[in-house]
Amino acid sequence: MALSGKVALVTGGSQGLGKAFAEILLKHGAKVSLLDINVPTGNKLKAALDEEYGSDRTCFISCDVTSETQLKEAFHKTLESFGRLDIVCNNAGIGNESNWERTVDINLNGVIRGSYLALQYMKKQNKGQGGVIVNIASMAGLGPFLSAPVYTATKHAVVGFSRALADASQVSDYGVRINVLCPSFAKTEILETFNTDDLMGQFSNLRQTTQKLLEHMGVLDPSQVAEHFLQLVTDDSRNGAVLRVTQAGASYMEYPKSVM
Numbered sequence: 001m002a003l004s005g006k007v008a009l010v011t012g013g014s015q016g017l018g019k020a021f022a023e024i025l026l027k028h029g030a031k032v033s034l035l036d037i038n039v040p041t042g043n044k045l046k047a048a049l050d051e052e053y054g055s056d057r058t059c060f061i062s063c064d065v066t067s068e069t070q071l072k073e074a075f076h077k078t079l080e081s082f083g084r085l086d087i088v089c090n091n092a093g094i095g096n097e098s099n100w101e102r103t104v105d106i107n108l109n110g111v112i113r114g115s116y117l118a119l120q121y122m123k124k125q126n127k128g129q130g131g132v133i134v135n136i137a138s139m140a141g142l143g144p145f146l147s148a149p150v151y152t153a154t155k156h157a158v159v160g161f162s163r164a165l166a167d168a169s170q171v172s173d174y175g176v177r178i179n180v181l182c183p184s185f186a187k188t189e190i191l192e193t194f195n196t197d198d199l200m201g202q203f204s205n206l207r208q209t210t211q212k213l214l215e216h217m218g219v220l221d222p223s224q225v226a227e228h229f230l231q232l233v234t235d236d237s238r239n240g241a242v243l244r245v246t247q248a249g250a251s252y253m254e255y256p257k258s259v260m
């Protein structure tokens with residue numbers, strides 16, 4: 001998929017990986033709708049991006065992915081502002097093992113809400129032009145992250161949900177590809193989770209172990225992660241792909257062939 005003239009929507013787009021995804025899409029000619037609950041940071045980012053790319057290339061929409069109403073409205077506004085929708089990145093996520101119900105509602109339910117709305121707007125059967133969904137999981141979607149069991153569960157679920165949806169989309173001929181990105185640690189605010197007892201909940205005793213894991217695996221720059229995100233967006237041959245990104249490089253996960 002060539003990105004010039006295409007329109008993307010990124011949840012959790014105010015900062016961190018969402019910001020890096022928006023920037024790489026803009027660099028390649030797309031327009032981007034940024035959705036986030038962090039309004040001051042989102043507005044600041046929009047102002048900075050206006051300087052660099054012009055004010056018609058982005059919009060910022062205050063939106064909580066736990067609200068079906070707000071998310072629907074944000075998709076509607078994106079269509080209204082830019083006239084089309086081609087790329088949806090369900091990226092908003094948190095690490096909170098104390099309020100684990102909220103973690104499930106954002107990391108998993110938010111991805112499901114965003115993916116279903118994306119299909120509704122992009123699938124050919126609804127007069128959409130087709131497109132691509134990239135759901136952001138984590139390496140914790142591929143194996144157990146011991147200090148964050150609920151976070152691990154949500155990210156495994158994002159991988160399973162996205163792979164099943166990709167098969168469903170292909171068999172139903174929606175014209176929409178669905179892929180998953182599984183990064184290792186990246187330098188963003190979510191890493192503060194490990195310094196916050198309230199968020200670690202009953203696993204704050206595992207801080208040292210987590211710190212060792214982090215030192216062992218290293219910390220990626222968001223721009224490195226964004227390069228691999230771009231691959232999932234642009235490579236039309238990829239549907240149901242799960243891309244693992246570490247300091248050592250990126251590799252596609254291999255699974256047994258789907259039984260369908």
Ligand SMILES: NC(=O)C1=CN([C@@H]2O[C@H](COP(=O)(O)OP(=O)(O)OC[C@H]3O[C@@H](n4cnc5c(N)ncnc54)[C@H](O)[C@@H]3O)[C@@H](O)[C@H]2O)C=CC1
Pocket residue numbers: 011012013014015016017018035036037038063064065066091092093094106136137138139182183184185186187188189190191
């Ligand atoms: N940074 C890392 O080490 C890794 C992060 N990830 C995933 O990447 C995604 C992005 O996280 P980061 O950029 O790292 O963290 P971050 O904390 O910098 O960014 C997360 C963004 O999501 C927004 N957000 C949180 N709850 C929201 C809600 N209910 N509705 C809308 N927006 C909401 C936040 O305001 C923030 O702007 C998450 O899904 C995270 O699980 C995956 C692997 C590694």
Ligand SMILES: CCCCCC(=O)/C=C/C=C\C/C=C\C/C=C\CCCC(=O)O
Pocket residue numbers: 094095096137138139140142143144145146148151183184185186190191193244
């Ligand atoms: C709770 C805050 C989350 C921090 C951001 C994040 O998702 C970071 C994840 C980094 C690594 C996950 C750690 C362990 C996963 C365990 C094994 C994966 C092995 C799978 C593989 O293919 O190697």
